[in-house]
Amino acid sequence: MHPLSPLLSGAKSIVVIVAALSWQTLSQLGTTHFAMLVAILAVGVVIFSVIGWYNTGYQVIGRELRIAEGLIWRRNRAIPLDRLQSVELRRPLLAQLTGLAELRLEVVGGGKTEAPLAYLTVREAGLLRERLLALSARTQAGQSASVAEPAAGAAAVTTAQAPLYRVRNRDLLISQLLTPQAFFLPIGVAWVVTQFVMEGSWTFVGIASTVTAMAGVLLQPIRRVLGDWDFQLGRDRDRRLVLHYGLVETRNQVVPPFRVQTVRVIWPFLWRKARWLNLRLDIAGYSGPEPGDDKNSDRLMPVGDIATARSLVAAVLPGVDLATLATSPPPARARWLHPIGLRFYGAGLTPDVFVTRQGRVTREVSLVPYxxxxxxxxxxxxxxxRLGLATVYADTAGGRSGVARDRDLAEAWALAEQLAVRARAARVGGS
Structure with a gap:
């Protein structure tokens, strides 16, 4: 890793430590003693980071990426590149200022990032990513194990040769104002003002705690704006998806199309008047709950209209037209289980994908390639x-499932058989 890696890794840890120390700790210790405590912890973190950096390294041997780390407890990992799903190049703010980048690998079935390599120069990270993706593609194709090194003049970061979509930052800002957090913020501000007037005076700790709570309300929409800022999607010369986004932390991700497990189309309730929606990709290794989880499904279109969504879905899933996907609802007796929102559930089989829909407030359509x-x-x-119903789950390596809820029992078994038959045919045809 680059010699500046300990400083960057240590800086992140120091920020976490300072954030963990509460306002109450500051008021009890005083400014001077609080600063001394932070300084002592910072020195310890930097020393620990230097030791970790000195004992960490990687090698590409054959079709494996091998990573060694640890001083007292040595850890050696061998990552088969045929399990590689995507490689992401991240540049947090400090990395941008120092010309460095972090490389993250996502593999099949990974519960977390399998191999975060932090930090390399931007050029080294870009060249290593191209080499790993080339090895992964050749492993999948069963070709020769010899992979040529990228040319010395190759670009450090893969750029899209064919742009597909670029977010309008104005739409991105407005879309995040149309969220429950933004709508409830005025109520929260009014409550704080009322409490302040009634109390007459507040302590420093009380004011700081209130400001921290209000910041927490705004954290999610602000994080989405910063994360999706200047979002760009395109294809490189090898027809792989290239995603670039972020303001404070820039992220450049390359995803081979055959790694996409599911495409989800989501209509938030407050976006419907503007006729906006967003698209998300489920990639093996990225499964997990969305709120506050870095291991979530990745974005394909943060915000846009139906025409743009149709073109992007067709680019990711050739032959699939979002406007012509038909689904059928569950039988009428399923109303005992869904007395209000039964008509918002549905499932259907198309020539290329399994389609399911659900959600009354936030509507969602999932497209799962066979x-x-x-x-x-x-x-x-x-x-x-008792009602003669059953739910069919179509599981993917991405961790999510296409779900046909509460179908007639005979229809459910027929649907499951069709899915199994079409999945086998698709895999045979794809090979």
Whole structure:
């Protein structure tokens, strides 16, 4: 790793430590003693980071990436490149100022980033990413193991040769104002002002705690704006998806199209008047709950209209037209389980993808390519058995499933059989 890596890694840890120390700690210790405590912790963090950097390294041997780390407890990892899903080049603010970058690898079934390599120069990170992706592609194709090194003059960061989409930052800002957090913020401000007037005077700790709580309300929309700022999507010369986005932390990600497990189309309730929606990709290794989780599905279109969404879905899933996907609702007796929102559920089979829809407030449509199906399940709960219903799950390596809820039992088994047949045919055809 680059010699500046300990300083950058230590800086992140110091920020976390300072954030963990509460306002109450500051008021108890005083400014001087608080600063001394932070300084002592900072020195310890930097020393620990230097030791970790000195004992960390990587090698590309054959079709494996091998990473060694640790002093007392040595850890050696061998990552088969045929499991590689995507490689992301990240540049936090300090890395941008020092000309460095962090390389993150996502692999099949990974519960977290398998191999964060922090930090390399931008050129070294770009060249290493191209080499790993080339090895992964050749492993998938069963070609020769010899992979030529990228040319010395190759670009450090892959750039899109064919741009597909670029977000309008104005739309991005407005879309985040149309969120529940933004709508409830005036109520929160009014409550704080009322409390201040009634109390007459507040302590420093009380004011600081209130400001911290209000900042927490705004954190999610602000983080989304900063994260999706100047979002760009395109294809490189090898037809891979190239995503570039971020303001404080820039991220450049390369995703081979055959790694995409699911495309999700989401209509938030407050966006419908503007006729906006967003698209997300589920990639193996990125599964996880969205709020506050870095291991979530990745964005394909942060905000846009239906025409743009149709073109992007067709680019990622050739032959799929978002405007012509048909679904059928569950039988009428399923209303006992969904007395209000039954008509918002549906499922359908198209020539290329399994389509499901759900959600009354926030509507969502999931598109699962048959070739990405790993298993098919038919599940019945106690109430479903009494009503003769069942739910069909189409599982992918991305961790999410296409879900056809509360279908007639005979229809559910027929749907599961069709999914299994089409999945086998798609994999045979793709090979």
């Amino acid at each position: 070739a990405r199906l790993q298993s098919v399940r038919v599940v019945q709960g106690p109430l479903q058995r």
